[in-house]
Amino acid sequence: MDVKTHQFDVVVIGAGGAGMMAALYASRGAKTAVISKLYPTRSHTGTAQGGIGAALANLDEDHWEWHAFDTIKGGDYLTDQNAAETLAREAIDAVIELELMGLPFDRNPDGTISQRRFGGHTNNQTKKPVRRACHAADRTGHMILQTLYQNCIKEKVTFFDEYQAIDLITNDGKVCGVAAVCIDDGAIHVFHAKAICFATGGWGRLWETTSNAHSLTGDGPALVWRAGLPLQDMEFFQFHPTGLYPVGLLITEAVRGEGGVLINDKGERFMERYAPTIKDLASRDVVARSIYLEVQAGRGIGGKRYVHLDVRPETVNRYLAEAGEDRRVDADYILSKLPDITDFCHTYLGIDPTKSPIPIQPTAHYGMGGIPTNLDAEVISTGAGTVVPGLYAAGEVACVSVHGANRLGTNSLTDLIVFGRKAGKAMADYARQADFVPLPADPAGKIVAEIERIRKSSGKTKPYTIRQEMQKVMMDHVSVFREAPGLQKALDTVRELKSRYQNDLAIEDRGMRFNTDLLEAWELGCMLDLAEITTLSAIERKESRGGHSREDYPKRDDVNFLVHTMAYPEKGGIRIAHDRAVDLSLGYQPAERVY
Amino acid sequence: MKVKFRIRRFNPEVDKKPYWGEYTLDNVEPTDRILELLHRVKWEQDGTLTLRRSCAHGVCGSDAMRINGVNKLACKVLVKTLDLKDGGQVQVEPILGLPVVKDLVVDFEPFFDHYRAVMPYFMPATPRPGDGRERRQSPEDRARFDDTTKCILCACCTTSCPSFWASGEYVGPAAIVNAHRFIFDSRDGATQERLNILSEESGVWRCRTIFNCTPACPREIEVTRAIGEVKLAIQRNGR
Numbered sequence: 084m085d086v087k088t089h090q091f092d093v094v095v096i097g098a099g100g101a102g103m104m105a106a107l108y109a110s111r112g113a114k115t116a117v118i119s120k121l122y123p124t125r126s127h128t129g130t131a132q133g134g135i136g137a138a139l140a141n142l143d144e145d146h147w148e149w150h151a152f153d154t155i156k157g158g159d160y161l162t163d164q165n166a167a168e169t170l171a172r173e174a175i176d177a178v179i180e181l182e183l184m185g186l187p188f189d190r191n192p193d194g195t196i197s198q199r200r201f202g203g204h205t206n207n208q209t210k211k212p213v214r215r216a217c218h219a220a221d222r223t224g225h226m227i228l229q230t231l232y233q234n235c236i237k238e239k240v241t242f243f244d245e246y247q248a249i250d251l252i253t254n255d256g257k258v259c260g261v262a263a264v265c266i267d268d269g270a271i272h273v274f275h276a277k278a279i280c281f282a283t284g285g286w287g288r289l290w291e292t293t294s295n296a297h298s299l300t301g302d303g304p305a306l307v308w309r310a311g312l313p314l315q316d317m318e319f320f321q322f323h324p325t326g327l328y329p330v331g332l333l334i335t336e337a338v339r340g341e342g343g344v345l346i347n348d349k350g351e352r353f354m355e356r357y358a359p360t361i362k363d364l365a366s367r368d369v370v371a372r373s374i375y376l377e378v379q380a381g382r383g384i385g386g387k388r389y390v391h392l393d394v395r396p397e398t399v400n401r402y403l404a405e406a407g408e409d410r411r412v413d414a415d416y417i418l419s420k421l422p423d424i425t426d427f428c429h430t431y432l433g434i435d436p437t438k439s440p441i442p443i444q445p446t447a448h449y450g451m452g453g454i455p456t457n458l459d460a461e462v463i464s465t466g467a468g469t470v471v472p473g474l475y476a477a478g479e480v481a482c483v484s485v486h487g488a489n490r491l492g493t494n495s496l497t498d499l500i501v502f503g504r505k506a507g508k509a510m511a512d513y514a515r516q517a518d519f520v521p522l523p524a525d526p527a528g529k530i531v532a533e534i535e536r537i538r539k540s541s542g543k544t545k546p547y548t549i550r551q552e553m554q555k556v557m558m559d560h561v562s563v564f565r566e567a568p569g570l571q572k573a574l575d576t577v578r579e580l581k582s583r584y585q586n587d588l589a590i591e592d593r594g595m596r597f598n599t600d601l602l603e604a605w606e607l608g609c610m611l612d613l614a615e616i617t618t619l620s621a622i623e624r625k626e627s628r629g630g631h632s633r634e635d636y637p638k639r640d641d642v643n644f645l646v647h648t649m650a651y652p653e654k655g656g657i658r659i660a661h662d663r664a665v666d667l668s669l670g671y672q673p674a675e676r677v678y
Numbered sequence: 679m680k681v682k683f684r685i686r687r688f689n690p691e692v693d694k695k696p697y698w699g700e701y702t703l704d705n706v707e708p709t710d711r712i713l714e715l716l717h718r719v720k721w722e723q724d725g726t727l728t729l730r731r732s733c734a735h736g737v738c739g740s741d742a743m744r745i746n747g748v749n750k751l752a753c754k755v756l757v758k759t760l761d762l763k764d765g766g767q768v769q770v771e772p773i774l775g776l777p778v779v780k781d782l783v784v785d786f787e788p789f790f791d792h793y794r795a796v797m798p799y800f801m802p803a804t805p806r807p808g809d810g811r812e813r814r815q816s817p818e819d820r821a822r823f824d825d826t827t828k829c830i831l832c833a834c835c836t837t838s839c840p841s842f843w844a845s846g847e848y849v850g851p852a853a854i855v856n857a858h859r860f861i862f863d864s865r866d867g868a869t870q871e872r873l874n875i876l877s878e879e880s881g882v883w884r885c886r887t888i889f890n891c892t893p894a895c896p897r898e899i900e901v902t903r904a905i906g907e908v909k910l911a912i913q914r915n916g917r
């Protein structure tokens with residue numbers, strides 16, 4: 084096959100928030116290209132709704148130290164405290180930078196950026212919710228994605244749109260390039276680069292019910308893994324409490340930030356029992372578990388697997404009055420603050436959320452784990468922090484770890500901007516002083532063989548069948564609650580599916596042009612790798628912490644598990660080690676987590 | 679219920695010209711999205727069916743197509759809204775006015791070229807505030823351009839426009855919407871440059887106020903109104 088070769092100082096894979104932020108910064112000092120399997124404006128950053136967290140203190144007293152502590156507590160103390168410090172300190176300047184780039188934030192009467200409440204963000208003294216989420220209606224992510232793409236056009240960043248990265252190329256163990264398919268004509272391109280940044284986002288499509296786009300198949304972590312590098316904390320995958328029932332698409336926490344409450348079949352505001360102080364605004368793992376427990380106890384609506392999210396003005400006002408607050412809302416206010424949510428409810432359920440409660444269920448949402456990096460977004464290869472020269476990761480795909488065992492709402496957007504920017508700066512610096520590592524002979528040989536194997540596959544099992552089975556077993560056994568027998572069943576199933584994927588795959592499109600049958604099958608291979616690593620990481624963490632809840636080990640165990648999980652690829656399998664220490668440099672000792 | 683799909687197919691590697699592919703799906707629920715059903719055709723019946731999609735809830739703008747003759751995002755159309763009887767038919771075609779690459783996939787490059795041509799980026803009217811903080815903007819000034827910030831660049835409007843069908847030189851409604859978003863932003867200082875671009879032959883005067891674009895928009899942007907406001911701004915020589 085004809086292979087085209089390009090040379091850039093810096094190559095960024097993925098054109099969401101982190102990728103474009105990295106590209107903007109890298110391109111100011113180095114010849115930079117962005118490879119993305121989607122047009123940049125299709126990236127999943129655009130679906131983020133509620134806000135971006137930063138202690139601007141435009142409306143309430145606030146401090147970066149409070150934001151850092153909330154992030155650490157939200158992460159159930161697995162968060163690296165130096166990473167939380169970086170995130171919270173730099174968030175303020177990052178949000179200002181977005182505004183200066185033109186981002187149309189909602190405004191306060193004095194013209195400053197508007198902020199609202201979000202789960203787990205508190206005044207550390209009173210423990211009450213604080214207004215920290217900077218927002219543009221309920222489409223903050225859309226505005227961030229558009230603004231970054233607009234600025235990339237302004238600064239003439241080079242994009243390879245609809246090029247799908249399929250291999251991380253190394254030479255003698257050194258990173259030197261990326262192989263990608265031009266989706267339009269099926270040609271393989273090799274990008275020879277000094278520095279490479281993965282910014283490919285998450286992998287929510289491992290699960291049956293998810294808020295994630297079809298494209299979120301974990302290509303980035305799989306490529307890094309296949310290049311012989313470890314993945315970190317993969318057992319921690321967040322289930323967002325409020326996915327629309329039954330489709331799973333996300334209903335932002337901002338609904339609760341604006342006063343919405345969760346109600347069970349008996350009409351009870353059940354979060355009062357699980358989180359007496361901040362109730363419905365407890366962090367996501369806590370709320371998702373509470374919903375599961377209500378449903379298990381038979382208190383789902385009509386005995387089904389969902390509860391209600393009620394943002395009708397009369398309900399909101401009743402609880403505002405009960406809490407002694409002066410504020411009152413009306414339907415117009417709800418509509419102006421949550422226009423997209425109103426539209427989703429109307430389109431997919433035919434209801435008006437100011438008149439009827441919204442049926443919701445937890446939905447697979449966000450990977451706290453991923454490609455391990457240090458604070459400069461450099462990828463590391465050992466628990467001790469050995470840097471892989473020239474390799475970077477930022478955004479959801481990376482594990483800094485700033486989110487620990489559970490991410491707070493709004494911190495994903497903050498993460499993209501803060502660590503995307505760090506990756507961009509670091510790569511420009513690196514490219515200035517580093518030389519190109521030569522490409523190996525036939526740099527795309529192995530991946531071309533794998534692609535051709537899939538193209539010519541003539542077994543009996545469609546990718547769809549394998550994918551459905553994987554998604555079901557992950558949903559049944561590796562979701563909100565886990566226990567040893569279920570995890571083992573998931574592991575056995577995933578391994579059996581991997582074997583069918585290798586030996587009995589059948590695709591139908593054998594062409595070169597826009598072959599999505601082939602690329603979906605290739606993506607399935609990435610997901611199967613990550614499903615196995617996730618499940619094995621979950622088996623080996625014999626405690627409950629944040630998003631990882633073991634029914635057979637219901638307590639957090641700081642003696643044995645206040646440590647990150649590292650999954651290393653080894654000949655013939657996966658080695659799990661708990662060999663990366665949690666940074667405790669801000670001095671917050673793990674405490675019981677009460678909201 | 680049972681639903682028949684009639685889908686415009688074209689594979690440039692095999693077909694000399696496009697044809698209609700027909701597929702029948704059983705067990706269709708009224709709440710199913712057209713995107714899910716196209717996936718069922720692809721995954722269960724014919725893996726070669728090709729379409730773009732990503733977020734599946736009307737935000738990323740990937741899956742614009744003509745569904746029963748009207749531009750829609752496939753992920754935002756529920757079966758029950760099509761008023762079908764059991765065994766009824768849904769017709770799906772690529773959007774018009776852009777070259778077809780394969781099946782429902784069109785070449786988006788001309789569309790994005792027009793977008794890039796209208797300076798769709800912020801050109802600040804004032805220097806950065808000296809206090810290191812945000813530029814201030816009143817809620818009223820912010821509200822002035824709120825509607826056009828919603829655009830997801832799905833091309834439903836531009837490819838529903840007869841003026842665009844007649845000439846691909848026309849920048850089209852989506853590009854004008856994105857220019858509007860900056861022209862009416864009180865913080866921006868490049869209004870005149872954008873108005874100059876849009877008063878050229880390929881600009882707003884190709885719009886004949888046919889109104890196809892407004893109902894086509896899945897984000898309910900008042901596209902025709904936005905174009906009208908830009909025309910007025912050109913005549914007034916400023917916003």
